[in-house]
Structures are given as structure tokens and as C-alpha cells.
Amino acid sequence: MGFKIAIAGATGNVGREMLNILAERNFPADEVIALASSRSIGTEVSFGDKTLTVKNLETHDFSDTDICLMSAGASVSQKFSPKIAAAGCVVIDNSSAWRYDSEVPLIVPEVNPDAIEGFRKKNIIANPNCSTAQLVVALKPLHDRAKIKRVVVSTYQSVSGAGKDAMDELFNQTRAVFVADPIESKKFPKRIAFNVIPHIDTFMEDGYTKEEWKVLAETKKMLDPKIKVTCTAVRVPVFIGHAESVNIEFENEITADEARDILREAPGCLVVDKHEPGGYVTPYESAGDDATFISRIREDATVENGLNMWVVSDNLRKGAALNTIQIAELLVNRGLLKSQAAA
Structure with a gap:
């Protein structure tokens, strides 16, 4: 018998991608429920060759639901995830709400799969920040080989990381440039079309942004608390796909050729590294792909x-939806979850 899966936030960019990936990967689901806020009730979303009608998250009974893939934002998750978990449904949350809770495992299956055993404490599992997910996939095999001391990363993050309204703003501003219309900035503090903005999320007292702090905190939690991490996060006028320039200092000697060979064999990684024009991957080429590309x-x-290396991935997939589904697959494949209907 398969599982009953709920997608909370099914009308958003990531929620829709979760539905696509569940269908693509033939996840063992007997039933999939699309949930969102009351204003989205009745909206239709695609799931494989089916069409699902969105239901109300606030009134859904989770007592016979096995997994809730939560992509409705941190405040919604903080309100609903404990209630859902108490009903016996495992929550895999895509927001920042639970990532730094010591009793909630933060998981990238290629990096720290064994940590998933801790989900029983709260029945909640956290999905990392999109930029952290692709970073640690690339760092993990190198850390195992030569032990990382310090990482300096600059991110070049697409507007889809800020949601559909952000994608619309880039489109509308770009069109406005060509037809000489006024440029309106609502989602971003400055114009994003033909520009870059060194500011993602709120500013903290030390001058770093919350997005930059997330990369530091999450890398330490998943990979090694001794690693020193510093980050500059930048929003760029790209629709889908995050890129990162990564500088790594190791305790032990490692050559570029050795790193290339290690990463070629590492799960989730795809090395495209030719020393010629075009011999690397850009965010545009990563869109729709599951791999973390390294050049x-x-x-x-x-x-x-x-x-030094260049790391690129589809932020809606590995940075969010795909990783969430992979966590659900890890639960199932390790026998950590039993269908409530079967029970």
C-alpha cells in the first residue's frame, strides 16, 4: 500500500514543482492532496496526467495523511506544522521555520542522511535554504577527502527564489526598459532588470543579511560545526537557477584534478569543466535539471x-522541491515511515 501525501502551498512555485517531481519520480503515493490558504480553494493544479482541486489547509484532517510537504512560508509552518505533526503526519518543511531547531533534523540526503533518524522528536524535518543545499552537495565529498577549514561563497541567486511576484517583476521591468515605460519596483528594493542587488532577506546587526547567515548556520549544522563560512548573497536578473562562486581552504592537500575526480563520483554532482569558452554550466542550463553542476x-x-569552483543548480528543484521529495524517499526507503491507512 502506498502513502497519502499532502502538499501545503500547492499553488506556489515550489508547491507546483513538488507535484511535478512526485509524478516524475513515481513516488509511492496512493493519494495526493493539494492544500493552500482559503483564498486559493478551488484552484486547479497539475499532478502528472491528473488535475487536483486545491483544498483548505486550515480545515484539512491530517489524521490519515502520512507526509505533509510544507511550502507555505515560515509563519504558516510555525502555526500549522506542530498540529499536523501531532496528528501523526510527518512534516517536511521547506521554510526557515525549523531549520535551526536542535530537535529538528536539517537534511540533504547526499550529505547527512543518517540525521533523519532524529525526526521522531517533533515529527518535523527541515529542508535547507536553496543556496545552502547545492553548496553542501558539492562540499561534502571534498570535506570527506581533505577536511574543509574555511569557505568563502558569493551567491548569484535567481528571482524565483523570491516567488512568483519576483519573477513577474523581472519580466515587467525588462519589458518596460524596451518600450520606455516607467520602472516599478515592488518586490525588490531596487530595480532588478539589467542589474544586480547585493541584498537578500533582512539585514542583521553585524551587517550581514539573513540569507547570508543561513548559509553559514546551515552548512555548520549539516556538514561540520568547525567549518568557518562567510557569504555574500546577491540577487541577479535570472528567472531560475542559482550560481555560486566558492573558495575553499582545506586542512589537507588536494589538487584540482583530485577534486574533479571526487566530484565526478559524488552523488548529486555533475562536473562540466572544460577549459574553453562555454565549457561550464550557467543557471539557464541548469533549469529543469536535478543535478548540482560544478565547473x-x-x-x-x-x-x-x-x-575555487563554480556551483550551479535549479533552485526550485534541488534547492527546494526535489530535496524535499528526496527526504520523503529517504523516510520510505529506510523503513522509517508506515502508511497510516495500512496501520
Whole structure:
């Protein structure tokens, strides 16, 4: 018998992608329920060759639901996830609401699958920030080989990370440039069309943004608390796909060729690294793909045991929806979850 799965936030970018990936990967679901807020009741969303009608998250009975894939934002998750979990349904949350809770495992299956055993404490599992997910997929195999001391990362993040309204704003501003209409900025503090904005999320007292802090905190929680991490997060006029320039300092010696070989064999990684024009992957090419692409691997002569690399991934997939589904698959494949209907 398969499982009953609920998607909370099914009308959003990530929620719709979750439905697509569930169908693509033939997840063992007997029933899939699309949920959203009351204003979206009756909206239709696609699931494989089926059409689902969105129901109300607030009134749904989770007592016979096995997994809730939550993509409705942090405030909604904080309100509803404990109630859903108390009903016996495992919540896999895509927001920042539970990532830093010591009793909630933060999981990237290629990086720290064993940590999933801790989900029983609250019946909640957290999905990491989109930029962190692709970063740790690339860092993990290198850390296992040469032990990472320090990471300096600059992110180049697409507007889809800020939701549908952000994608619409980029489209509308771009069109306005070409027809000489006024440029309106609502979602972003500055114009995003033909521009870059070194500001994602709120500013903190130390001058870093919350987005930059997330990369630091989540890398430490999933990979190694001893790793030093610093980040600059930048929004770029790209619709889908996050890119990262990553500088790594290791305790032990590792060459670019060794790193290339290690990453070629690593789960979730795809190395495209030819030293020629176009011999690398860009965000545009990553859209719709499950892999974390790694290019421009080279040694950094300014520090001992240093490497540079370029990491690209579809932020709606590995950075959000795909990783969430992979966590659900990990629960099932390890026998950690039994169907409530079967019970």
C-alpha cells in the first residue's frame, strides 16, 4: 500500500514543482492532496496526467495523511506544522521555520542522511535554504577527502527564489526598459532588470543579511560545526537557477584534478569543466535539471590547500522541491515511515 501525501502551498512555485517531481519520480503515493490558504480553494493544479482541486489547509484532517510537504512560508509552518505533526503526519518543511531547531533534523540526503533518524522528536524535518543545499552537495565529498577549514561563497541567486511576484517583476521591468515605460519596483528594493542587488532577506546587526547567515548556520549544522563560512548573497536578473562562486581552504592537500575526480563520483554532482569558452554550466542550463553542476575547478595559489569552483543548480528543484521529495524517499526507503491507512 502506498502513502497519502499532502502538499501545503500547492499553488506556489515550489508547491507546483513538488507535484511535478512526485509524478516524475513515481513516488509511492496512493493519494495526493493539494492544500493552500482559503483564498486559493478551488484552484486547479497539475499532478502528472491528473488535475487536483486545491483544498483548505486550515480545515484539512491530517489524521490519515502520512507526509505533509510544507511550502507555505515560515509563519504558516510555525502555526500549522506542530498540529499536523501531532496528528501523526510527518512534516517536511521547506521554510526557515525549523531549520535551526536542535530537535529538528536539517537534511540533504547526499550529505547527512543518517540525521533523519532524529525526526521522531517533533515529527518535523527541515529542508535547507536553496543556496545552502547545492553548496553542501558539492562540499561534502571534498570535506570527506581533505577536511574543509574555511569557505568563502558569493551567491548569484535567481528571482524565483523570491516567488512568483519576483519573477513577474523581472519580466515587467525588462519589458518596460524596451518600450520606455516607467520602472516599478515592488518586490525588490531596487530595480532588478539589467542589474544586480547585493541584498537578500533582512539585514542583521553585524551587517550581514539573513540569507547570508543561513548559509553559514546551515552548512555548520549539516556538514561540520568547525567549518568557518562567510557569504555574500546577491540577487541577479535570472528567472531560475542559482550560481555560486566558492573558495575553499582545506586542512589537507588536494589538487584540482583530485577534486574533479571526487566530484565526478559524488552523488548529486555533475562536473562540466572544460577549459574553453562555454565549457561550464550557467543557471539557464541548469533549469529543469536535478543535478548540482560544478565547473571552473582550479587551485587557489593565495592560500595553502585552496580551491575555487563554480556551483550551479535549479533552485526550485534541488534547492527546494526535489530535496524535499528526496527526504520523503529517504523516510520510505529506510523503513522509517508506515502508511497510516495500512496501520
